[in-house]
Amino acid sequence: DSGVTQTPKHLITATGQRVTLRCSPRSGDLSVYWYQQSLDQGLQFLIQYYNGEERAKGNILERFSAQQFPDLHSELNLSSLELGDSALYFCASSPPGIGGELFFGEGSRLTVL
Amino acid sequence: AQSVSQHNHHVILSEAASLELGCNYSYGGTVNLFWYVQYPGQHLQLLLKYFSGDPLVKGIKGFEAEFIKSKFSFNLRKPSVQWSDTAEYFCAVNARGNQGGKLIFGQGTELSVKP
Secondary structure, three states, X not given: OOOOEEEOOEEEEOOOOOEEEEEEOOOOOOEEXXXXXXXXXXXXXXEEEEOOEXXXXXXXXXXXXXXXXXXXXXXEEEOOOOHHHOEEEXXXXXXXXXXXXXXXXXXXXXXXO | OOEEEEOOOEEEEEOOOOEEEOEEEEOOOOEEEEEEEEOOOOOEEXXXXXXXXXXXXXXXXXXXXXXXHHHOEEEEEEOOOOHHHOEEEEEEEEEOOOOOOOOEEOOOEXXXXXX
């Protein structure tokens, strides 16, 4: 158990719908990262938040958005879903300071039908 | 932009065989390097990491990796694999001083160990 909690574990929805994925980081970690893992694209960095502020942005679609709340949990919102959005979405957190070691949650598997 | 390349997509070995998974990164500055493992149906777990110092780093479960700066490589090795090592292995890089602290991952290498 990494200490990073993600919900839901599995989600099945239809094209055009909107879903929200939730992540609670490890206690004390200020940074939250979102990654998308798909068979063809591998592990793609989406976005990072640090203590409520957006810190870095990767290959995140405009249909996707995220935020980090004062209690440091984060939500990833995916809207106007397409079949190609089906993937495993990982959240990770890291402690303050340098190093870069990330601790990953178990992921949320999204299936868009 | 940083990138990470893993040479093998799928490696099949018999138990007790030796393992070496290649990883090369593209970045001109100082980096931190990582190997993560993802067992079937599980989340990514850290195997080992290199920040500085001895370029030969030892991780969990008998894995080790060698950082060769001149080759921009960070290959993962294990002298004798077990069936339980069947998993996907990811190399990752974090450029020190980069914006944030995100890791850039390679495409992953799937390791299948036959009993």
